[in-house]
Amino acid sequence: MLFLGRHVGYPVALEGALKLKELAYMHAEGFAAGELKHGPIALIEEGVPVVCIVPSPRGRASLHGKIISNIQEVRARGARTIVIAEEGDESVTPYADVIFRVPAVPTLMQPLVSTVPLQVFACAMATVKGHDVDQPRNLAKSVTVE
Numbered sequence: 001m002l003f004l005g006r007h008v009g010y011p012v013a014l015e016g017a018l019k020l021k022e023l024a025y026m027h028a029e030g031f032a033a034g035e036l037k038h039g040p041i042a043l044i045e046e047g048v049p050v051v052c053i054v055p056s057p058r059g060r061a062s063l064h065g066k067i068i069s070n071i072q073e074v075r076a077r078g079a080r081t082i083v084i085a086e087e088g089d090e091s092v093t094p095y096a097d098v099i100f101r102v103p104a105v106p107t108l109m110q111p112l113v114s115t116v117p118l119q120v121f122a123c124a125m126a127t128v129k130g131h132d133v134d135q136p137r138n139l140a141k142s143v144t145v146e
């Protein structure tokens with residue numbers, strides 16, 4: 001599973017991939033969407049799920065258009081797209097198989113609202129796979145040994 005984000009969406013993509021690895025034990029990678037053509041696009045094939053974190057069309061209009069282009073590119077190769085987008089952003093609807101809507105917030109606040117649906121998604125995936133989300137394997141709650 002691939003996660004793509006631009007600007008403040010990039011760390012959100014990394015966090016989404018990390019949570020899916022930690023809870024559902026699935027291979028997931030987060031990438032800067034601007035780097036899609038420099039390697040990650042080679043991983044796209046029919047049915048591969050790609051999570052795209054879409055920036056606000058209000059705050060970063062140029063980045064918004066670029067991520068829409070990224071979504072179109074992965075869909076053209078058969079990917080299934082899961083899109084995190086602001087409420088009211090209908091420009092992503094034709095390109096999304098699934099949309100998680102988040103409240104419209106200032107650009108630098110977007111990671112706070114965009115990370116939550118990815119954490120819930122990872123938790124749901126883990127539960128479907130029969131894993132205990134409260135006791136992830138091989139993870140320590142605190143570091144006690146150097």
